[in-house]
Amino acid sequence: MLDKTKCDEKLGKEVNKHLIKQGVQTPMLSTNISPEVKINSIRKRFNEIMIDLGLDLSDDSLIETPKRVAKMFVNELFWGLDSKNFPKCTTVENKMHYDEMVIEKNIKVASDCEHHFRTIWGKAHIAYIPKKKVLGLSKLNRIVEYFSKRPQIQERLTEQIYFALEYILGTKDIAIIIEAEHFCVKQRGVEDTNSSTITSKLGGKFMKNDSVRQEFIRLIKG
16 A cells, blocks of 8 residues: 655656666656546546446446546556655665575565556565665565556566665665466466466576575575
8 A cells, every 4th residue: 555654756766767777667658647637537538438338327336436446546556657656765784794685575466467457466575685785674565566556567577676676775686586377367368267477587696696596496485
């Protein structure tokens, strides 16, 4: 859930520039439309979509649906499109000179695919080896949540989390693995209810050092 008191607009703009430089930013248009205007515009358009589908919007169960969908899109599902909502990411100096892995596993991933706007549901495992900075653990969850709250493909989501952490922590020694189910596969098309998708992004020692990589994999499976 978005908490405006825990956002850092300045950091969000910096991370946004870094992602653009790396070529992994979500394709977006520059717009200054307020959330209220977005909600009203989406409500009107979704109203038309429901009518085109043949639904009777005078029914008491359907009459508020366009407004509900519009508010859900702007306030709940896709607030990660706005860099103003990037989470505060407080780091502390690595005074203890900790040089082993920090791992947080089973972080919830709840997103929507940008091709069919169906749910992506899964979990992320993140590890990094600190250099000068250590990041508060909940910030890893918040970064995953931020990039999940936009239309996504899993490959780009993985890259965005990696490069955001690279910028914040000042290190390439980062590993990301995401395993998720895609409801665009489960509910339509091939309708395969058993498959899941795994993506990874490994940098620094996790990429170059086989023993480090194997330790990470062993620990997240343990």
